[in-house]
Amino acid sequence: MIFDATTIVYILEIVVGGLLVGVGVHFVPVGGAPAAMAQATGIGTGTVQLAAGSGLTGLLAAGLMMSVTDNIWLVLASGAVGAGIMVGSTMLTGSWIYAYAVGVPFVSAKVTYDPITGFSQPPYIAPGTVGHGIPTVCFVSGLIGGMMGGLGGAMIYYALYLINGNAALSAMFAIGIFMVNAVIASWNIQGTIEGFHDPKFKKWPFAFRACLIASVLLALASVLITGGA
């Protein structure tokens, strides 16, 4: 195989894609088991689960776009928008349950005033909990995180497809690289995070460095793989 300038570009694209996935996981508001009982703010699931679900939906949209065009901006944009719609629908229908079935207002206990809307938070927090629901700052943060994940997945798929030209091989590879980066980022988060207003968010440089090392190794392996017959 030929090792020249375009190969370096592909390696960079895979590395940047992996970093987007890893840092994007920090934006998604995940409350874990307590959020499923309306005991903590955020979506009531695990970090890897939601990141995988949304990022891979973006990969699906990007794969369709890649089969009809070669324009990198269209492929990346469709991956981001596909993932964004999935995260948005998830959070919106979750909000229906919090508002109408459990009957709680949306608040976070980590800030006194919502950074985006300015609503006050402490008077609306149920006693014995640390917030519940998905306030606007968490919703916007979740959209940013989901779209970054979709963007990263689409970028990885784009580079792999141009290297080996095989859609199924590139898709499974992209899924594998996505999983590795998402799990490393979730180890950094240690369970729950509320978005970019959460003090835990300041830990993102650790995940950046870890995902950088892992993505470089994975990118070097990927460029050596041919597409098969």
Add this chain to the structure above:
Amino acid sequence: MSVGGSAGGAPSAYEPKKLRMYGLVGSIVGIYLGSILNSALNTEVFSFIGALAAIFAVVMGANSVRRVCAYGIGTGVPSIGMLALGMGIIAVMFGLSVAETLGFGMLGPIITLIYAGVFGYIIGVIANKVIKFNIPVMEEGNADLSMAGALAILGWSFAISGTLGYEDIVTDVLMTGYIAIIFIAGGLAILHPFNANLGPDEKQDRTLVNAIMVGGLAMTATGIGALLTQGLSEGLLQIIIGFAVWYYFFKMYYKLVKRDASAVVGTGLLPPTVQ
């Protein structure tokens, strides 16, 4: 979700070193045996040996999940399984492709194993030094998981395609999409045993028997795949052997459950509480 007590130190009757050796040797020998028999006798009947070899790798992976998750890493058990398979699939494709490009097709499994072990170890080092976990068994546990995932995928891919050649595996396993079931069934085979037996009274033999049972189920799934890629007789052989493995070890699992549970009753009211 490990709420309220995991295996705390993971007491084991079988040492990790012995299980690692059985796992690695069993799966590598199985894959090479199946491949050599297939090419020497010009048939595809011996592909099922690859699926049995994958079960050895799965048991090794399930035990390393026990050891790593006993320290409480903050995320759930499922993420570890997905990580193992993510690392594994890249190692398998890399190993087979490089072996084919270099011209030594039979070296594929060895290159896969070396890459998987090294990459898993590096991820373990990252977890301890960059993310600051400081878990003692993290490096070797991660290397174990990566190798287990890679060998399980390799074994099951060989069971579906019948040879270790890179082009054949891409055509038979990836283009048809059977890699999807290998990926997820392998991941669940490694993570389900510990997750399903989570609790203070978890016993290693019950967990590992569960792993073999799920491996038998995955073999049935690859048998269904082999119906398309290899033919009716090879596929049916794998389905029948997979079903037999599953049945035998499910009965053994149920016997161990009856041994360990406080009571197995046909029906009843709530038990008297123990505070």
Add this chain to the structure above:
Amino acid sequence: MDAFSMGLIAAMGALATVAGASEDIESDVGSQSNPNSQVQLAAQVGNPHRIYNKAISGEPPANALWCATAAIVAYTLITAFQMPALMALVAGASVAALFNGVFSMSSYFGRNSSQARFNQWIYLDIVRYTTPSIMAHAWITSFCIATISYIMVYMLPTPHPFPMPIIALIWGLAVGAIGSSVGDIHYGGEREFQNRAFGCGLNTMLSGQIVRKAEAGLRNSIDNAWFCTKFGGPATGMGFGLTVFLDNWRTTVFDPVSQASYAILMGVLFILVEVAYNHYIERSTRRKYGPYPEYKGDVAA
């Protein structure tokens, strides 16, 4: 854009809604994923129970397994044996349901026998009548998602380049993530703790105090599922249905080759509408429910 492809998109949206609803009920009947942590905790704080403790990883990998199984069986039957598509999908879903039964039973047995020191019994009648219900809902979920994957690969005018089983795997991960985020709140925040006051989150003092004694007799998982089908299941169905429908509707109305930018702008519009709707719900709940009377601080409401 023509009538046939718009009809297919409508069918995909409907199938996705049904799949989302049945996935959530399957996880509620088995008490899977996050609310299961309370079921696990209950025995450890002295509340043994008759709830089905199905702990098969999280919902995304588990649902990915059922959907991928259905897809590979259907793909094999369609390609090797030329079976008609609908029969092949039915056979695939049946195999997936059988796998689900094995995993569910092994998890109930395993988790309860690992809690022997808390005197949590294994009830064989619970296994006998709850497991078929779980398997049935998994059948519906995997059938619908395998059919969606089949339509995307074989029937749409711009077919998808990925193979059918990989698409089923990805949609399985997505439906599991949505079911875990949406429907499980109705089960965990409402039904599991129905004996506490309505209108507030779960107080940490109440952890582990799940409802074990029902209206007449002992509470079991079938009672829980009955409740959650009223709201949690359909809401989850809406979530997954919106995702599948809005994603594919844009690329069918606007031809991906020539009008791709319109499709992307349409997607951005949908996202903005969702942000606005969530903000409206947030303001409405603050206005109608008001602050909690127990609040003694000095931040103005």
